[in-house]
Amino acid sequence: MAPAAALVGAFVIAPFFWIIFVSFTNRTLLGKTAVNPEFVGLDNYIALFDPSNFFTRGQFGFSLILTIQFVLFSAIIGQAVLGLLLAWLMQAVPKPVKSLTETAVIGAWILPEVVIGFAWFAFLDYDNGTMNEILTSLGLPRGDWLLDYPFWVIVFFNTWRGAAFSMMLFNSAFSSIPPSYFQAADVAGASSWQKFRDIALPLVRGHVVTDLILITMWTFNVFTPYLLTKGGPSYRTEVLSIYTYRIAFRDFEFGKGAAVGVVIMFINLAFALIYLRVARKKAAGEAQ
Template identity: 80%
Template sequence: MTTEPITTEAKKVRNFSLLSNRAGAAFLTPAGLLVSVFVIVPFFWVIFVSFTNRTLLGRTALNPEFVGLANYLALFDPATFFQRGQFGFSLILTTQFVLASALIGQALLGLLLAWLIQTVPPWIKRLTETFVIAAWILPEVVIGFAWFAFLDRDAGTLNMMLNAIGLPSGDFLLDQPFWVIVVFNTWRGAAFSMMLFNSAFSSIPPSYFQAADVAGATSWQKFRDIAVPLIRGHIVTNLILITMWTFNTFTPFLLTNGGPSYRTELVSIYNYRVAFQDFQFGKGAAVGVIMMLINLAFALVYLSIGRKKKAPGT
């Protein structure tokens, strides 16, 4: 007589178990709603707006018209594509910025710094990691204004240091704005790369390096033949992240405002100017869609490289 109630209760407990599909769906529903409202819906809305002439002011603010590919054709117009202040110039400038700042600067510098601190005493390693983490977690606005004060022509710290050793001061933000934002972004982004590669190197069993020491391998040989192949997945992950972050970064706006004369107007800054200063929402949405496709292409290329099997004997 007591078997049936126990069996029924057990079924109820099993049906409402935290590991059941019903419970999983209940926990995922709030997150799914938030993602839908703040990610999926805006995503498709931006794509739709990119095919219209929507603006903030004027007749098309309330009644935008469908213009098809007109916004995209205007962005890739051969007559103006390479002119300063146009999308083509910003796209080429951003490509150079990504190559110099992300791939050469952040990834390579972070990798070398992470390898070098593996050989220093533990207290120096901990101190270095502390400063690196501090540089990474500071808000971008704070970092931007700190660098602006460092590079200021009249009372900047850099010019004061140059004058103290007898060298002439310079207006770096005006004379070399592109290389200023490259160095600035490299300094900040290398911190992330260094932390990621430092964790990757720490996960390699010490016996690998001990065996290499017995064989008489140099530091470069250990780095090339042991360390780098074993952290290949981390390298791909780092490249994906810093490439997309650098391509989409807006922080250089705090230093140069996209100038002088559009010489530092990256695609993200160009998109901001078109959409929120010129109020051309349709054209700005088209730029956003193109940026999304470029980011997707970056990710697919890096993932395809990471999935390739190593050739035998390498």
Template identity: 80%
Template sequence: MKKFSLLSNRAGALFLAPGAILVALFVIIPFFWVIFVSFTNRTLLGRTAVNPDFVGLQNYLALFNPETFFTRGQFGFSLILTTQFVILSALVGQALLGLLLAWLMQAVPKPLKAFTETCVIAAWILPEVVIGFAWFAFLDYDNGTLNGILRSIGLPGADLLLQQPFWVIVFFNTWRGAAFSMMLFNSAFQSIPPSYFQAADVAGATSFQKFRDIALPLIRGHVVTDLILITMWTFNVFTPFILTHGGPSYRTELLSIYTYRVAFKDFEFGKGAAVGVIIMLINLAFALVYLRIARSRNKEAEQ
């Protein structure tokens, strides 16, 4: 009787089969189905719900129509708004705040460091829906905690969700996402040999000089990794929908929210699929950049 080795290719394929089937059903097949639908006029209601017509690049041309591209509520406006949101929230907000917190944590007493890390990580691990509704309850004009505090000290309340909705979602996403950057940079700083900083202390270097001349050059690979990852996550984030629903007047309608409105509110599945394909291509570009940087870092480590 032939023995069945656990290390054989057949055994490996057998163990991988359930996972491969799930990936095919929920990732690969939907991926190609979305691409196919983007070339049709499929909708939820009417004749095209059952028998959609092939329209070629019509959906893509409609998205990039120069006459409506910059109009509020259209694809171009959401794309530009999402770009601004990513730059302010991810690149400027999360990365810089996480880097600053991680550097400050290197010099504080351990009890304070543990308490701060616990508070920051709590913002990261709590479910997005819970965090979103908590912020909505905090900022609500009529019964929100913020306005309750302001009115109790004699100041007028502020309807930030109506007056400054874009800056609200930028601040909200920065507050939530800075935890990942802080944890990544904290690990990077701890990997630097303490003797480097001890020698700088002997030379009389200030904290800023140690950060600029020692820490930052040694963690530049971590900085690039952090920037790419948080850019991808922020580009696809949907949580601001809980706060503003994309409003008022489409002023906070990011690409993820725009896709949801077109596909599941306007029921234009073909157009929504076209937006999804464009988002996938943008994410693919980010992923390729990340993989290239990761490979270059591995080669440097091997050398």
């Protein structure tokens, strides 16, 4: 256990407390505060939640609200619903089609995010993008998607990327349901919607909660939208992960960036505690 504990201590625990310490200072990369940072107490946190500019673009509050909207549309509504729908539809298709679809979905999931990000950028590029070439061939006007609809671009991108995990999770959950349940429903003349509503959904409710918590945590911290929009235009896609990067590693305000990181860590901690609580209840229910 000693080597593992040493690695965890060096790369997880020590940076955790170091970030908390830096968040109470005005440390920067350049100037006097780079060598001798001053203790500023809660000034960095007070600046983050300053009501006078909380909702201004480029500020912490705007990025926090934007991140909540991003999680709502791309994770909860997009990934979870789309993954659940695809997994349910896969139960009724022939086995070769199901295997082919699962292979394609897993491929989308395991590809590096950088590769997918640049592929989507090439697809949506105004001048030479595949999307606009298709529209032009159909006689439809071209669109500057990354400039006019940047938020919805990253929502669709993250939904396409993350729905694969939800689909695989729900597909496994549906496969664990005894076939006799659905056979009895078929004899009773139940429709596909009735079987989904009255049989499948109640039996996979625990998996739904697990999926929602996990994809919420992942989407809350995702940095890949930076590859498409770099947080722009005009901070319209600057979610918290990109905001933290800009403050800490572009503006070099390490103290303020550390304060943002601490806030994000506590939000993630809340999600993790909820997940652990749900997992314990699920394990207790299975044991009974």
